[in-house]
Amino acid sequence: MAYDDLPTIDSAAALESYGVPQPAVRDKVRDRLHDLDRQWISHSPFVVLATASPDGRCDASPKGDPPGFVKVLDEHTLVVPERAGNKRFDGYHNVLTNPHVGLLFLIPGRGDTLRVNGRARLVSDGPFFDDLVVKGHRPVMALLLDVQEVFYHCAKAFMRSQLWEPATWDPTVMPRHAVIAKELVRPDSPLAELDKYYDVERYKAGLYPTS
Template sequence: MDTPADDVLAAYRAASQRVLDKVIHRLDEHCTAFIGLSPFATLATASADGWPDVSPRGGDPGFVRVLDEATLVLPDRQGNNRVDSLKNLAGNPRAALMFFVPGIDETLRVYGTATLLPADALDLDLTDFGRAPLSVTVLRVERAYFQCSKAVMRSGLWDPERRVERSVFPPFSQVLRDHCRDASVPEESVLRAGLLEEL
């Protein structure tokens, strides 16, 4: 018997052959160039029992290194020490990265199997913003493909006229005070001066 989900999925037409064919199983020159331009990516993981997590990652353009057509290196910068993604990878090594390049509407998806290593395990200078990583995630690439521009175009993500003024949303310090019920959270200027990564 069909489930409601089956009924919903039945409403979609089949993906075209070109959409299926764009999936490759390595990083070609276009993937490599795009990653080299990207200062921002999202990392998707799931725990051993299936709970998903998605985490932002950022740095100088090319902060994720391409070692070869089958290998990426993602440095992990010190942050709030929740290490949700790393805990997930320790129990379930499957991961996905989505790369963004400001000004380009297409995105790049890369899927693979991850290995966690100490930062000094690789003979690479991974210093970014004056800081060395505490660990690295080495992703063995299994699939990669470019996502079409529709979602980014619809969102107007790179359109300066659709940029939201920061003043329309409370400062992060206020959000933290409310969420944590903690009146001792410092003012925004203090957070921005160097404490933000601890929160």
């Protein structure tokens, strides 16, 4: 199905015809981290890292650890540790060629979020790596961010989605991941084998390898 004939919004003027932000919203962006931002980051166990390659291929990668796993080094710098994973490094490949990234910090139960944008680079070690150890696991690398923009995002998306409302949660609306994997990427693998591979307890055991 083609959608080429749909009316397109292709200019700033056309976009702004839907409205412009109030001055307080427009001017809320800051260029450094405040103590309140530090406090927020120290309580956040989950952040989404948004990147893009020079040719526009985008990636949004979830990062999670105990609250405060992202460390603020100073008002202009923070660091995101990388744990052992699937080694795709989708977002990090983008960072190698386009250092501009965005971070979205969540605190469970909170509707507002903290957004931090800046220029990033990957580092393999540093004096702060000891502070990034979790359960004996030292990060395999880290993303060091030079902060350029900081602001809070309102709670409307979380309110509309009822994301934090337990009554709306139903993980059974989709088949378990082993079934999805067999259908989409591993059709020749026995389902019993995939169930073992994607077993939650097996995943938990490999979260923080120390060797």
